[in-house]
Amino acid sequence: MEFGILSLIPPIIMLVLVLLTRQVLLSLGAGIVVGAFMLNSFDIVPSFNEIWKSFSQIFYVEGDLQLGSIQLLSFLILLGITTAFMTASGGSSAFGEWAIQRIRTRKGAQTMPGILGLIIFIDDYFNSLAVGQVARPLTDRYKVSRAKLAYIIDSTSAPITVVSPISSWGAYIIGLIGTIIAAQEITGYGELEAFLRMIPMNFYVFGSIFLVFLTIYRKFDIGAMRKHEEKAQNTGELVDPSKEVPGDLNNEFKATQGGKIYHLIIPILVLIVATVTTMFITGIQGTPAEEEVSILSIFANTNVNRSLFFGGLFAALSGLVLYMFLQGSKSSTGKVVLEGIKAMLPAIYILVLAWMIGTIIGSMGTGEYLADRVKEANISPTFLPFMMFIVAGFMAFATGTSWGTFGIMLPIAGEIAATLDVAMFLPSLAAVLAGSVFGDHCSPISDTTILSSTGAGSNHIDHVMTQLPYALIGALAASVGYVIFGFTTSTILSLVVTLVIVLVVVLLFQPKQNSIEK
Incomplete structure (x- = not known):
């Protein structure tokens, strides 16, 4: 059945309910139910079967276990357990005491998290x-709100x-670009060179990163973010205690006084080393025999979810061992494990429902509908990059997936650009x-947005609502950048204009400084 618009x-129902109620589970559930009923002409029994199917396929499809989703959910549980051991052992407290002596503002x-975010570039899930x-x-010691x-x-x-x-993203994108270049019979550069040339043309990325550090150093706290930050500084409440917070242990047990920094550092190092090592192993194993093994082939063929699972497993085990050998531990091991699992359940609920509505939306052809409208539109080559930016943004917003949007929109953008003006191929x-x-x-x-909330210990909807104004500022600047690029074809000029617009917005709308800020 064709649903079209x-x-x-x-x-839309889901997004409106999110804005009106701030209840993410209710909103996701409503979107799932409405979509399932639409898919089945509002017939009750098939509609409920559709809902069950969208849930069960997360774990099991046609006799095969869906190990990827199972491993990612298991990783979240293991990460919760690891965090619980780091907290119960006193490692988190000790690290906070150590860091506050060296980072004095x-x-x-x-x-620090801004810089770490740029350094840990191998995978967005792992990064978040x-x-x-x-x-x-x-950040807790300095009363930085979890939303921030x-x-x-x-x-x-x-x-x-x-x-x-x-x-993991770069390898996937490079693989897609290679097939698009071959399909459009474009010569002059290969997929890796094409990707490298495209980096400075990604205006939103640079505007977004620039805005993060401007926000930190100019205290550019606007909209809902300002309320969260003022409340954190004035009352010490980093999150709203009345809301569910994934990854937060809610002071369920007291930290052991004898904890040391290594009770936090060792599990984190084990997590990083085990995850990266497994990414290399699975990448080498996944590289076809006829293909030369290289860094790019490894990341193109790695199994990210399996790598995260083993990284989380070894990290949790290391946290357990360190905790068991700690003198004076105040909580039983079983209680620590249980609280770690409970802390991650809100994130798991949101992620599962997000996957379910993604399946429903995919069955209805939402992404394909938007893509078809782009192909049918009579777009001037001058405005092609701008239009691709807007349509891809709306598609990723509606479907919650960057990767799905890449898979649908990159071939379409490549085909249109190659037909209209090959000079707009890479910019598009x-x-x-x-x-x-x-x-x-x-x-x-978005799974990345959900996991960022989880990593920070922030209420998910609080994160979405506080980040939205900053994303829109970055998008506004990038939109102007792509329009200018269409007329000038100058990457440097367009990128500079994008960054200047971000800076001007920050300077023009700079909130009055809070006297508490130091």
Whole structure:
């Protein structure tokens, strides 16, 4: 059944309910139910079967276990357990005490996760969760709201990953570009060179990262973010205690007094080393026999979810061993494990429902409908990058997936550009990447957004609502950049204009400084 514009109804209902109620589970559930009923002509029994199917296929499809989703959910549980052991052992407290002696300003505390977000560029999931675990003890000490930490994490993780060739995203994108170049019979450069040329054309990414550090150093706290930051500084409440917070242990047990920094550092190092090592192993194993093994082939064929699972497993085991050998541990091992699992359940609920509505939206053809409208439109080559940015942004926003948007929109953008003006080929592909990250930043059903909330220990909807104004500023600047590029074809001029617009907006709308800020 063709739904056309009606395919937009479930994501619109979900997004409207999110804005009106701030209840993400209710909103996701409503979108799932409406979509399922639409798919089955409002017949009750088949509609409920559709809902069950969208849930069960997360774990089991046609006799095969869906190991990828099972491993990612298991990783979240293992990460919760690891965090619980780091907290119960006193490692988080000890790290906070150590860091506060060396990072003496609130701005410095916020800068650390921003820099870590740029350094850990191999995968956005890993970035979002690992940076949060390292930074949270420090940002908590300086009363940085969890919503602010989630924004810093989210607005550095996907942006840096999408422009890094040595990353899970980069490898996937390079593979797609290779097939598009071959299909359009474009010569003069290969897929890796094309990707590298596209990096400075990703205006939203650079505008977004620039805005993160401007926000930190200019205290550019606007909209809902300002309320969260003022409340954190005035009352010490980093999150709203009345709301569910994934990854937060809610003081369920007291930290052991004898904890040392290594009780936090060792599990984090084990997590990083085990995850990266497994990524290399699975990447080598997954590389076809006829293909030469290289860094790019490894990241193109790695199994990210399996790598995260083993990284989380070894990290949890290391946290357990360290805790068991700690003298005077105040909580039973079983209680620590249980509280770690409970802390991650809100994130798991949101992620599962987000996957379910993604399946429903996919069955209705929402992405294909938007893509078809682009192909049918009579677009001037001058405005092609701008249009690709807007459409990709809306598609990623509605569907909650950057990767899905890449897969649909990159071939379409390449085909249109190759037909209209081959000079716009790479800029159009770059605009799709930029728009996908923008839409991802705005979408409450984006897995990266969900995991950024989890890593920071922020209420998910609080994160979505506080990040939205910053994403829109970055998108506005990038849109102007793509329009200017269409008329001038100058990458440097367009990028500079994008960054200048971001700077001007920050200077013009700078809130009055809070006297508490130091």
